[in-house]
Structures are given as structure tokens and as C-alpha cells.
Amino acid sequence: MKKYFKLLIITIISVMALYSCKLKQEVDKSNPFFSEFNTPFNVPPFEKIMAKHYMPAFEKGMADGRKEIEKIVKNKEEPTFANTIEALDRCDDLFITVRDVFYGQAEANTNDSLQAIEMEISPKISEYEDEKKLNPELFKRIKHVYEKRADSNLTPEQLFILENLYKEYVRLGANLSKEDQESLKKINQRLSVLTVQYDQNVLAETNNYKLFVGEDDLKGLPESLVASAADIAKAARQEGKWAFTTQRPSIFPFIQYSPDKELRHEIFNAYINRGNNGNEYDNNKILAEIISLRAERAKLLGYKSHSDIVLEPRMAKEPENVFNLLNSLWEKAIPVAKNEVVEMQKIIDREKGNFKLEPSDWWYYAEKLRKQKYDLDEEELKPYFKLDNVRDGAFTLANKLFGMTFSPMNDVPLPHPDAQAFEVKKADGSHLGVLYMDFFARASKRQGAWCLTYRTHKMDADQKEITPVVTNVFNFSPPAGNKPVLLTMDEVSTIFHEFGHALDMLNNKNSYNTTFVAWDFVELPSQLMEHWVTEPEM
Structure with a gap:
């Protein structure tokens, strides 16, 4: 029995x-994150990744990382670069994959579900990162490798990573007492939530505001702006009206060309007061708490200010150097600005305006002054800057300088239906990476323009090359009807600027996940490409 x-x-x-x-x-x-993507060049299968997939993938990624860190800490062998620094670098492969896809989408294609996940996951990620940086046994091993670095026969890249990793751990609290570390963890987690909430509030305020006007209020506005405003009003079920928003492609052309001072004032005030309206999206208390917690954290870590923490690993090194640069620019810029104010005020007085120039008037009268002094109308330049031509011009420049080519990809997952995909090849014709270009403003995208990676250019643990997946994101006005998108000179420069970042991310190649970028130096390639815009060769 x-x-x-x-x-x-x-x-x-x-x-x-x-x-x-x-x-x-x-x-x-x-869950797409738990298997091979099986897509062209293994780009993320955006159309298959749903909101419900992120949290389990984040949790598994962090759980896997914790297991690997425990193995590192319990390793009885003498700490070396391979069994400590390199092992630490490889422990987050899944976490990094999920993080890069999630935040790429949260920035450019968010929704209520992603925003809720962002609020939930941010303190968990903060806790996870602090578990590593404030782990005394892990830091002891890192410190041992750091102190033995001269005898370890490290490559320049390994030495760079080791030195910066050690200094980062020290700078962010590894030598604090247990009690102070617990205080630091609470501050970091709270800040992670506050900063997300701040950004989400600004996006909500941006999306919630529309200035509706009638046909009589369209005087002086460019035809393309009027067409775009009609589309916005139609989408808001206000056909027969025109709507302008605080998104950059809408507000700035409006205040640049509208002769209506009151309407300029209204939309400009809406723009500068996003998060400052005493409603559910008000950021005043959030900002005050962020400033207070950053000051408290700086003091806890032994720094004078938050700026000192941020600047120490950068080229500027300390706030005084930043202020010296800004003050030198300020001294030269103020006299010019004051002279421009005088000249604009003369235009107002000549037109019997009977008012003093206000901030909301600046763009309108700067345009008048430019026309008066140089007979230059920015709208007359736009037909020369068709979006597709500008994009192709940037590609041509990269080809002439570096031999790179950019071929459209049709059957590839896209981070958003508006995005365009290109296979990037080296001068020898071999595959270099994938570049997405996402041009148009929308409610799900934060303001500005930026470049980031859905996958960085690196070598895996077996020294196999992992090619990059890079995205350029912009906020230009979408096409109105069948008309081509025409850009301003400033928008042309923006494309070349962000494209410079993309070239950097496509071509730099690291042996490890861990990188330490001087964030003030990172603007060099973007500035170099931007300066080509006005060269005769272009």
C-alpha cells in the first residue's frame, strides 16, 4: 500500500x-521580451508588444539581475575585471532591452496605460539601481579591482569603465553609513516618481489647451499653419473654426505672424504656464519638493548642491565654470537684446500701437524687424526646405563624409505608424544599423526633438557584434491634406542636429553595456552636422 x-x-x-x-x-x-524578436535585424516587434508585457518583463529582468549580482558577491575567487566588472555589466541584458523599448515608447508614443506603468516602475527601478550601487559586498569587490588596476593588464576601454564605475559608486553613496544609505534610497525613489509626474503633467497641459479662432483671426498667418489649424479643429469636432495649440509647430508660427496682440498674449501665457494653473496638473508643489529633495541628497552625499553632483563627471566639472561661460555670453548678449527691444518698440510706436513690448510680442516684432533690416521673410524660404529633401540632404552629407548609405525599409516593425525606417550601411556595403525617423507632433509625444537607441551598438558576451537601432524624434507639423511638409530654417538645423546624434550612436561601438558619456561633450557631433546646413556644398 x-x-x-x-x-x-x-x-x-x-x-x-x-x-x-x-x-x-x-x-x-x-510576452515578446521572453523570446527572440525574429524581426528584420532583430528590431523590437512594436506591433506585438502590449502594455501588459512591460511589467512582467521588467520584473523578470530585475530578478535575473539580482541573481547574477548575488553570484558575483558570493564568488570566493579574488575579484577581477572579468568576474566582477564584466559580470556586473552582463547581468542586465533583459532589463536593458525592456527599459530601452519602454522609455522609447513612453517618450514618443505614450498613453494612459504606459503612463501608469511609468509611475509604478520608476520607484522600482530606482530601488533596483540603489541595490547595486549601495551593496557593500559588491562595492568591496569593485574597489579591490580598482585598487589593483595598475597590475591587471586592462585595455584602455576596460580601464575607463572601471575608473568611472568606481567613482560613480563613490559619488552616489557607496561610502555612506547604512542609515544614510537608507535615507538616500527613500529620496531617490521619491524623486523618481516626482520627475515622472512632472513630465506627465506638462504633457497633459499641452494636450488640454486649444485656442479656437474664427476666420477673421487668421490674418497674416501662413497658409500651411492655417491648414494645420483647420485639421486640429476638425479633430476636436469644431469644424468651421481653426485651433492652435502650445505644441511648438503651432504656437511659434502663430505668435510670429498673428497681428492680434491679445491672441498672441493668450496662447503665449498658456504655453509658459503649463503646470502652473492650480489644477490637477499643477507642478508647483512637485517642483518645490524636487528642489528640496535634490538639495537634501546633495548634502547627504557631501556636495554643495545638486549641480555639483551632476557636473562632477562632465567636462564643466563644477558650477562656477558653467556660470563663467553663461556670464561671458550674457555680457555680450544683453546689449544686443536691449538694442533689439528699442528697435522693436520704434516699430510699435510708428504703427501707433500705444503699448510697451511684452514677451508675447517678441516673435511678431522680431519678424517685422528682420523684414525691415534684411528684407527676409522666413515663409519665402520654406518652399526650398521640403521635409523629404532635407532628410535626403542629411543622408547625402553622411554619404559624402563617411560613405554611409540609407535605404528605406518597408516590411519592418515601426515604433509609430508615422515613423520611417532605414537600413544604414557602411562604406563597404555591410550592415551598420537601423535608423527610425519620427517627424510629426502628436498628443502621445513629449515636446522637443531628441535621439535615443532601442538597442546600442556593442559586443555581446561572446564578442559578437550587436548592431544598433537608433531613432530620431521631432515635433514638426504633420502634412495638411496632400500638401508637402515645408520646414523653417530652424527646423532644418534641428534635423541635422539630431542626425548628428544618430551618426554618433550608429558608429560608436562598445565592448560592454556600461558606458560613461560626458553629457556636455555629447553635443559635439550634433553641432558639427548642424553647421553644414548653411555651407554652399549643401
């Missing part, structure tokens, strides 16, 4: 184990 009972128990356990494995496999198959 006991024999049969024992056999029955074993059978039940085996069935349960098989069921558990089957269940686990089913869960894995449902």
Missing part, C-alpha cells in the same frame, strides 16, 4: 511539474 501511495505522490508531483513547465512556456510565448 505504501509503495502504491508513494508512486501516486511521485506521479502527482511529476504531473504538477509538467503542468508548471507548460504554463511557464505559455506565459513566455505570450
